[in-house]
Amino acid sequence: PQKVLPSAWDNFTAPPKPWKWCHSESYQGNPWRVTVTKELKRLVDGLIADGTVSSFEVSDSNNDASQQINQIRAFIDKKCSIITSIPGSATALDDAIDAAAKAGIPFITAAGSVTSPNAINVDSNYARWGYDMMAAIGKAQPDGASILLVEGIAGHPIVVQERQ
Helix, strand or coil: CCCCCCCCCCCCCCCCCCEEEEEEECCCCCHHHHHHHHHHHHHHHHHHHCCCEEEEEEEECCCCHHHHHHHHHHHHHCCCCEEEEECCCCCCCHHHHHHHHHCCCCEEEECCCCCCCCEEEECCCHHHHHHHHHHHHHHHCCCCCCCCCCCCCCCCHHHHHHHC
């Protein structure tokens, strides 16, 4: 599990609006990831409509950590105001995340934590989710059942965390 540390962003002051929102996606090869990106775009479009955000740009590294690092560095060069991400690795992106922090750009993850103390990791408690899921299955199938466990993308931070 990820350590909970004091935020590196305690004294952060946002730049003047409108903000440039950039999203670093590690993989768009399954319907869940595509749906997440579409929903994020829908939400950001509302912020564009009210003038809070000027633009929304998405990159997809196709599960290649080196490519995701390059795309994050390109977002830094483009002076994004914020970078959100579903990271493809818990550790590989740390230097790029630290470079974003040095440039004053918050880096926020979802659905997979990273180890850089300069990231803000927003995620679920998967141990609790698994317990609740199995309790519900046990209640629905009191006489037993065959259960298929589907694992996520190999190497993804959540999959790696499950193995620890």
